Amino acid sequence: MTDADPAPRPLTVGGYAALAKNRLPPATWHYIQGGAGTESTVRANRAAYRRLRLRPRVLADVSRCDLSATVLGDPVGAPLGIAPMAYHQLACDEGEVATVRAAGAPGLRIPTIVSIFASRTFEDLAAQATGPLWLQLYWLHRRDVLRTVVRRAEAAGFRALVLTVDTPRLGRRLREVRHGFHLPPGVVARNLDGEVTGFLHDRQDGSSALARHADAFIDPSLSWSDLDRLREQTRLPLLLKGVLTAEDAARAAGIGIDGIVVSNHGGRQLDGAVATLDALPEVVAAVDGRCPVFLDGGIRHGTDVLKALALGARTVFVGRPVLWGLAAGGEAGAREVLTLLRDELEDAMALAGRPSLAALDPALLARGPAAAAPNASYEDPDLRKGP
Numbered sequence: 001m002t003d004a005d006p007a008p009r010p011l012t013v014g015g016y017a018a019l020a021k022n023r024l025p026p027a028t029w030h031y032i033q034g035g036a037g038t039e040s041t042v043r044a045n046r047a048a049y050r051r052l053r054l055r056p057r058v059l060a061d062v063s064r065c066d067l068s069a070t071v072l073g074d075p076v077g078a079p080l081g082i083a084p085m086a087y088h089q090l091a092c093d094e095g096e097v098a099t100v101r102a103a104g105a106p107g108l109r110i111p112t113i114v115s116i117f118a119s120r121t122f123e124d125l126a127a128q129a130t131g132p133l134w135l136q137l138y139w140l141h142r143r144d145v146l147r148t149v150v151r152r153a154e155a156a157g158f159r160a161l162v163l164t165v166d167t168p169r170l171g172r173r174l175r176e177v178r179h180g181f182h183l184p185p186g187v188v189a190r191n192l193d194g195e196v197t198g199f200l201h202d203r204q205d206g207s208s209a210l211a212r213h214a215d216a217f218i219d220p221s222l223s224w225s226d227l228d229r230l231r232e233q234t235r236l237p238l239l240l241k242g243v244l245t246a247e248d249a250a251r252a253a254g255i256g257i258d259g260i261v262v263s264n265h266g267g268r269q270l271d272g273a274v275a276t277l278d279a280l281p282e283v284v285a286a287v288d289g290r291c292p293v294f295l296d297g298g299i300r301h302g303t304d305v306l307k308a309l310a311l312g313a314r315t316v317f318v319g320r321p322v323l324w325g326l327a328a329g330g331e332a333g334a335r336e337v338l339t340l341l342r343d344e345l346e347d348a349m350a351l352a353g354r355p356s357l358a359a360l361d362p363a364l365l366a367r368g369p370a371a372a373a374p375n376a377s378y379e380d381p382d383l384r385k386g387p
Contacts, residue, residue, distance in 0.1 A: 036171030037271025045298030104130030166242025302344020
């Protein structure tokens with residue numbers, strides 16, 4: 001290789017983490033990577049996948065593996081999606097515009113859940129997206145602001161609302177506190193006015209601007225009775241994100257919620273919460289087919305996707321790796337991360353003797369002692385350490 005040759009692209013998702021870490025300011029990197037408290041739930045999300053082993057079947061015709069699916073009525077090229085994350089412009093200048101373009105690439109056309117704190121406007125994203133767009137909401141004190149963003153998303157062609165229900169307050173994210181995390185100039189929540197975004201750009205040593213903002217603007221009184229009020233304001237399907245128990249899943253399905261996202265906020269809320277993969281079976285059983293169940297948290301390999309689908313997830317949403325791809329190479333980097341996961345999933349289906357999504361079921365899986373942690377070159381070592 002000569003000096004003029006481009007650097008080889010990573011062969012694993014973890015390789016994009018290494019590139020992103022080298023290209024991002026330290027405070028931004030730790031904001032993206034960080035979890036709550038001791039980050040035990042961040043590590044638990046990964047460990048849960050290592051505890052499940054695969055039971056491949058043989059002599060199955062796997063000359064063609066079909067990854068296509070339908071999600072909330074929309075056809076998609078793979079059972080993947082992009083989890084809601086704020087401020088993609090922290091990772092690349094085009095921000096969420098680059099993300100939705102990547103999600104709409106051939107073979108993908110997957111849903112993107114757009115954060116209410118997106119750094120590009122809903123209208124800009126809708127103009128560039130070819131995959132479905134869903135809007136993620138927090139329950140703000142300012143109900144008028146919620147009504148406005150919901151109406152704008154509907155007018156722009158968004159296909160669903162995803163209400164985050166595990167954030168009555170922000171988890172104690174020690175990396176953000178240590179770095180005094182605040183938004184840099186030019187990165188703003190484009191779909192909210194300055195009164196709501198408040199002091200997100202103000203640095204205070206020993207304090208996170210995001211935590212101060214959440215305390216001021218997110219309403220911790222959110223309860224089941226509020227869901228009817230939200231549904232009265234929209235024609236869009238309503239999903240709940242942050243469900244981890246059979247009890248809550250059964251109640252949500254019983255009142256007609258349109259979907260559940262099994263999520264622990266990537267380990268950024270309650271330190272010590274159950275891993276999402278471990279919570280998935282009880283949620284699927286409690287819902288009993290009344291609404292689709294989705295999952296996020298800890299996805300790093302195509303085999304992770306395979307395991308979640310086998311346990312009943314309809315679609316698996318990817319978080320931090322998308323930001324790694326954006327930081328490493330903008331739209332192209334995010335597309336490469338998503339395509340890598342899709343291709344790894346297809347390989348895993350073929351080698352497991354399961355050529356269709358319908359063929360994936362719990363019989364594919366065996367529980368046992370956790371597999372050894374992978375070589376550091378295959379997985380971001382920061383996710384195995386404390387803050």
